[in-house]
Amino acid sequence: MYTITSEIDVRDMARGAVLLGSGGGGDPYVGELYLRNQLAEGRSPQILKASELRDDAFVVSIAGVGAPTVIIEHLVSTHTLLRLLEASESFYGRKIDALISAEIGGVNSMFPLALGTLAGIPIVDGDGMGRAFPHLEMTTFGVYGCAATPSVLMDDSGNVVHVHTTTNRIAEDVVRSVCTALGSQIFGSFYPMSGHQVKQLTVHETVTHTLEIGRRIRRARESNIDPVEGVLGFLNAPSEGRYARELFNGRIVDVLHETRDGWHWGRVLISSGAQEEPEFCVEIQNEYLVARHHGRTVTIVPDLIAILDAESAEPLTAEMLAYGQRVRVVGYSAAPIMRRPECLKVFGPRLFGIDEDFRPVEQMVESL
Amino acid sequence: MSSALRFNLGVDVGGTNTDAVIMRGDQIVAAAKRSTTADVGDGLIAAVQAVLQAAKMSPASLATVMIGTTQFINAFVQRRDLTPVAAVRVALPKTDGIPPMVGWPEDLIHVVGRHGYLVGGGSFYDGREYAPLDTAALEQAGRDIRAKGIRAVALTSGFAPVRPDIEKRAAQAILSVHPEADITLSGEVGGLGLIDRENAALINSSLRALSGKVVTSLRDALGRVGIRAPLYFSQNDGTLVSTEYATRFPIVTCSAGPTNSIRGAAFLTGIQDAIVMDIGGTTTDLGFLVRGFPRETATAHLIGGVRTNFRMPDVLSIALGGGTRVRGVAEDVRLGPDSVGFELATRALVFGGKDLTTTDVAVRAGQAAIGDPGRVKSLGGDIVNAVLDRIHGQIEEAIDRMKTSSRPVPVILVGGGNILLSRPLRGTSQVHRPAHADVANAVGAAISMVSGRVDRLFDFAIGREQALEQAKQEARAAALAAGAEEGSIEIVELTELPMTHMRTTAVQVKVRAVGKLGGVS
Numbered sequence: 076m077y078t079i080t081s082e083i084d085v086r087d088m089a090r091g092a093v094l095l096g097s098g099g100g101g102d103p104y105v106g107e108l109y110l111r112n113q114l115a116e117g118r119s120p121q122i123l124k125a126s127e128l129r130d131d132a133f134v135v136s137i138a139g140v141g142a143p144t145v146i147i148e149h150l151v152s153t154h155t156l157l158r159l160l161e162a163s164e165s166f167y168g169r170k171i172d173a174l175i176s177a178e179i180g181g182v183n184s185m186f187p188l189a190l191g192t193l194a195g196i197p198i199v200d201g202d203g204m205g206r207a208f209p210h211l212e213m214t215t216f217g218v219y220g221c222a223a224t225p226s227v228l229m230d231d232s233g234n235v236v237h238v239h240t241t242t243n244r245i246a247e248d249v250v251r252s253v254c255t256a257l258g259s260q261i262f263g264s265f266y267p268m269s270g271h272q273v274k275q276l277t278v279h280e281t282v283t284h285t286l287e288i289g290r291r292i293r294r295a296r297e298s299n300i301d302p303v304e305g306v307l308g309f310l311n312a313p314s315e316g317r318y319a320r321e322l323f324n325g326r327i328v329d330v331l332h333e334t335r336d337g338w339h340w341g342r343v344l345i346s347s348g349a350q351e352e353p354e355f356c357v358e359i360q361n362e363y364l365v366a367r368h369h370g371r372t373v374t375i376v377p378d379l380i381a382i383l384d385a386e387s388a389e390p391l392t393a394e395m396l397a398y399g400q401r402v403r404v405v406g407y408s409a410a411p412i413m414r415r416p417e418c419l420k421v422f423g424p425r426l427f428g429i430d431e432d433f434r435p436v437e438q439m440v441e442s443l
Numbered sequence: 444m445s446s447a448l449r450f451n452l453g454v455d456v457g458g459t460n461t462d463a464v465i466m467r468g469d470q471i472v473a474a475a476k477r478s479t480t481a482d483v484g485d486g487l488i489a490a491v492q493a494v495l496q497a498a499k500m501s502p503a504s505l506a507t508v509m510i511g512t513t514q515f516i517n518a519f520v521q522r523r524d525l526t527p528v529a530a531v532r533v534a535l536p537k538t539d540g541i542p543p544m545v546g547w548p549e550d551l552i553h554v555v556g557r558h559g560y561l562v563g564g565g566s567f568y569d570g571r572e573y574a575p576l577d578t579a580a581l582e583q584a585g586r587d588i589r590a591k592g593i594r595a596v597a598l599t600s601g602f603a604p605v606r607p608d609i610e611k612r613a614a615q616a617i618l619s620v621h622p623e624a625d626i627t628l629s630g631e632v633g634g635l636g637l638i639d640r641e642n643a644a645l646i647n648s649s650l651r652a653l654s655g656k657v658v659t660s661l662r663d664a665l666g667r668v669g670i671r672a673p674l675y676f677s678q679n680d681g682t683l684v685s686t687e688y689a690t691r692f693p694i695v696t697c698s699a700g701p702t703n704s705i706r707g708a709a710f711l712t713g714i715q716d717a718i719v720m721d722i723g724g725t726t727t728d729l730g731f732l733v734r735g736f737p738r739e740t741a742t743a744h745l746i747g748g749v750r751t752n753f754r755m756p757d758v759l760s761i762a763l764g765g766g767t768r769v770r771g772v773a774e775d776v777r778l779g780p781d782s783v784g785f786e787l788a789t790r791a792l793v794f795g796g797k798d799l800t801t802t803d804v805a806v807r808a809g810q811a812a813i814g815d816p817g818r819v820k821s822l823g824g825d826i827v828n829a830v831l832d833r834i835h836g837q838i839e840e841a842i843d844r845m846k847t848s849s850r851p852v853p854v855i856l857v858g859g860g861n862i863l864l865s866r867p868l869r870g871t872s873q874v875h876r877p878a879h880a881d882v883a884n885a886v887g888a889a890i891s892m893v894s895g896r897v898d899r900l901f902d903f904a905i906g907r908e909q910a911l912e913q914a915k916q917e918a919r920a921a922a923l924a925a926g927a928e929e930g931s932i933e934i935v936e937l938t939e940l941p942m943t944h945m946r947t948t949a950v951q952v953k954v955r956a957v958g959k960l961g962g963v964s
Contacts, residue, residue, distance in 0.1 A: 109540045142568075145568055147636045148568070148601050149637075150537060150540060152538065153540040231573075258571075332940075
């Protein structure tokens with residue numbers, strides 16, 4: 076267990092959470108400001124290793140659901156978070172011993188930290204994705220049999236909706252509909268689990284990863300070391316099962332955005348300038364899903380793709396990409412649990428309409 | 444009178460110098476440079492009298508005066524002349540987890556105070572109100588603010604770009620109990636993003652007392668010289684606003700300095716797409732000119748340590764200028780990053796000083812004939828070459844960072860420090876050194892156009908084309924209202940940002956229209 080006490084750590088975590096968002100998950104800026112305000116008021120989040128949980132501990136995921144455009148206007152309400160905690164404990168009939176993020180990539184890395192800090196509940200060092208995904212059912216929790224519901228949803232006006240569905244996929248549809256009906260931003264508790272389940276089903280230590288990623292980038296900048304190299308120093312650690320490679324360095328020559336059925340689709344083309352034709356392409360469906368070099372796949376979901384500002388290594392979300400930016404693209408291995416066949420059936424390439432099998436980034440890049 | 448025949452006075456009131464040019468159509472009639480003074484009006488009078496004298500003109504023959512100034516941004520960055528501000532946010536039951544001014548630098552809070560008020564009201568993205576406007580709470584806040592003796596109020600409500608009327612009603616409630624309140628509405632200074640927009644409103648509020656003083660001082664100064672022509676101010680995007688508007692919204696002028704420099708450089712060379720490099724005494728600022736306007740930053744921007752969603756020219760500053768100090772030996776030469784700055788004229792070797800600067804090296808290399816070249820004779824050829832290698836290398840690297848493709852681009856050099864460069868620059872197609880480059884800022888002010896902007900959600904259910912047409916019409920109407928000549932208005936920017944994670948037809952659309960300043964009677 077450790078405690079986050081400095082604003083610098085919070086900013087580092089937010090930066091790291093953007094990188095793990097693989098382009099999606101929403102800008103954690105709102106969550107970052109919330110935590111900085113909590114620290115200023117003397118409260119600090121406590122981060123707990125899953126192994127430190129008692130097997131019979133009761134753990135839930137806290138998440139915001141909504142659109143990035145809406146959260147930057149509606150922000151987050153302390154009142155709502157506290158009421159959500161109260162309503163959840165009363166609904167589940169148990170005191171919540173720890174909170175966990177379902178999605179460490181993007182803004183949902185921050186809400187469990189926000190409520191945990193506020194209410195003095197520890198936050199588990201891990202999550203259910205190790206990245207960001209567009210759907211509620213796309214978690215290791217869900218793949219290994221934990222139900223996303225029963226669940227309590229709440230908006231800032233006091234509307235409360237209890238959801239109990241037969242499958243996690245249906246839960247996703249119902250939650251999304253409730254969200255739209257309530258102004259496109261709600262908060263909810265999902266995936267009620269025992270401490271024993273958390274130990275088995277979690278992508279471990281990802282809260283610490285957000286901190287470490289952000290910190291490596293910041294420290295490299297401060298010491299005038301290439302910050303992309305700085306962060307690769309952490310991400311690429313084969314002895315710990317992590318692999319990362321710089322895939323490309325160039326300028327964005329085209330960004331295509333469109334929304335289909337509420338999802339952000341797009342494609343970004345990057346060129347080194349050495350040739351007329353763009354050499355590198357990243358396909359987007361809310362997140363960066365597949366990166367191709369001269370048409371050859373070099374990283375594919377659930378492995379992560381990070382697009383970083385070429386100078387500062389600031390990770391860029393899909394919304395931030397613009398023509399002319401100089402960027403460097405990094406491919407990063409998903410946690411081993413995420414790459415198992417049963418997981419690929421829930422969030423592998425074909426689930427996103429990509430007619431390709433998953434292959435690990437380290438294999439595809441080695442064979443270049 | 445057609446605009447081509449009118450005489451326009453363009454002025455740049457900078458931190459160090461006040462520059463003035465008189466232009467007639469595309470012709471520069473005369474230019475002058477004087478020191479900026481503590482009361483900016485005095486420096487303005489000196490520069491204007493000098494330029495009128497050089498042009499042999501009477502003040503009455505000027506048709507329009509355009510001023511660009513960095514006074515407001517400098518004041519905010521240096522935390523001087525700012526007033527305490529009250530932040531009133533109409534958003535409850537939402538947003539209470541992040542009160543106003545979270546994350547602001549402590550030194551700034553110390554000056555403007557932490558006076559936040561959250562009251563009920565606000566709108567969903569689709570314009571429906573999620574809570575009624577709590578006028579009783581607003582009146583209570585208004586009374587409290589009045590009791591504290593604070594006049595400047597920044598008022599922000601949720602989704603103000605969609606429902607600007609909520610902020611207007613809230614302002615009425617405050618004014619009903621605090622008639623002296625000077626209120627900035629967030630919807631008037633920013634787009635979507637409540638925190639960034641609220642920050643912009645707060646910055647603006649803190650500058651209002653100063654803007655009233657500075658604008659009055661400049662207007663009175665012109666009056667004292669006998670100029671009766673209408674006065675306009677340059678804003679961030681290189682277009683003009685009225686004196687009334689500049690007084691109410693000083694934040695819109697915050698980066699007019701670099702914008703005017705980039706636009707002035709474009710005008711002086713007739714080039715529409717290029718990198719503009721302003722080499723001053725302490726820094727070199729590079730901007731990118733696209734279709735005659737500065738390229739703007741795509742991401743959130745910090746002003747004096749505060750995040751806003753104001754779009755600013757994308758300017759890269761490197762610590763290299765004519766006053767940059769040179770240390771070391773030929774094998775290991777170091778440039779700066781410190782500069783002798785405005786003391787160049789006393790501290791550089793060629794001016795009898797003791798510090799070796801980049802200017803001394805340029806003189807030794809025969810690139811400039813200033814000061815006493817005899818004082819740098821002893822500088823060896825090897826160190827001169829090493830310094831020139833380093834200068835050109837740094838400039839080339841900066842150019843490369845600004846470029847969007849490997850294709851060579853033209854570079855326009857302005858600012859007094861351009862004597863540092865003598866060799867061809869890698870990655871450039873041509874290097875232009877236009878006449879009057881030292882007053883490019885004032886020229887940029889003199890040629891400014893007027894603009895109208897729209898940044899809000901549009902419902903594409905009526906069809907994308909129709910919705911975009913509606914957005915363009917609104918931007919054109921705003922440009923017209925700002926004084927543009929109807930026939931000259933064109934749309935220079937159009938961005939669509941669809942809402943993700945929602946099944947909705949609402950799309951955020953940003954449009955900018957610009958036009959020539961219409962005939963002024």
